[in-house]
Amino acid sequence: MTRLILASQSPRRKKLLEQAGIPFHTISSQVEEKTDPTLSPEELVVSLAMQKAEAVFKKNPENVVLGSDTVVSIDGRVLGKPSDKKEARDMLRMLSGRTxxxxxxxxxxxxxxxxxxxxxxxxxxxxxxxxEIDGYIKSGEPFDKAGSYGIQGLGAVLVERISGDYFAIVGLPLAKTIRVLREFDIVGDWQA
Incomplete structure (x- = not known):
């Protein structure tokens, strides 16, 4: 049986794969992410996901490795994880009242x-x-999340509406990922 490695320690990504009944284990990629400012947000997240997957795959070539990355984009600017309270506050102010x-x-x-x-x-x-912004920052939730919020946690109270795959916002587009994993003969317990 093929073994799946999730190249991440993200508790959200782990929970989503568990929810889908996919057997896996995790190894953190520990890769220094290389970003190229000329890339579109789509190209950037695929590049970052690939960097993570490749770093783990090099040490585990007998396995299937899944890497993932998430960014927020507004006004042509990519927002990653905030480095401190000021950056989190600036990001949340930028997102306030906007799509x-x-x-x-x-x-x-x-x-x-x-x-x-x-x-x-x-x-x-x-x-x-x-x-509201200061209260949310005090919760500590913004600091390991792209764009300074987590829709699956307290950050849900900031969100008026979404359009698209909720799980992509959480950090792993589950239905699409499951379909890709099938191509590698990785299926959930319920699919076997």
Whole structure:
């Protein structure tokens, strides 16, 4: 049986694969992400997902490796994870009352095959007061999330509406990923 490695320690990505009944284990990629400012958000997340997958695959070539990355984009600017409270506050102010896009890239590698996909979703935020932003920052939730919020947590109260794949916003477009994994003979318990 082929073994799947998730090249991530993201608890959200782990939970989604578990939800789908996919057997896997995790190895953090520990890769220094290389970004190219000339890439579109779609190209960037696929490149980052590939970097993570390749780093783990090099040490585990007998396995299938899945890498994923997520970014937020607004006004042509890509927002990753904030480095501090000020950056988180600036990002949340930028997103307040506006629609932004979330891109999640997925790369799956094996010894004889490579597949990449990208999923995009749009998110509309409510107008946020400074008090709401500061309260959310105090929760600690913004600091390991692209765009400084997590829709699956407390950040859900910031969101007025979404268009697209909710799971792409969380960090792994589950239905699309499951279909790619089938190409590598990786299926959930319910599919076997």
């Amino acid at each position: 932004h896009e979330v891109f999640t890239g997925v790369a799956v590698l094996s010894g004889d095959k490579t597949r990449t996909v990208c999923e995009k979703a749009s998110v509309q935020f409510y107008d946020l007061s400074d008090e």
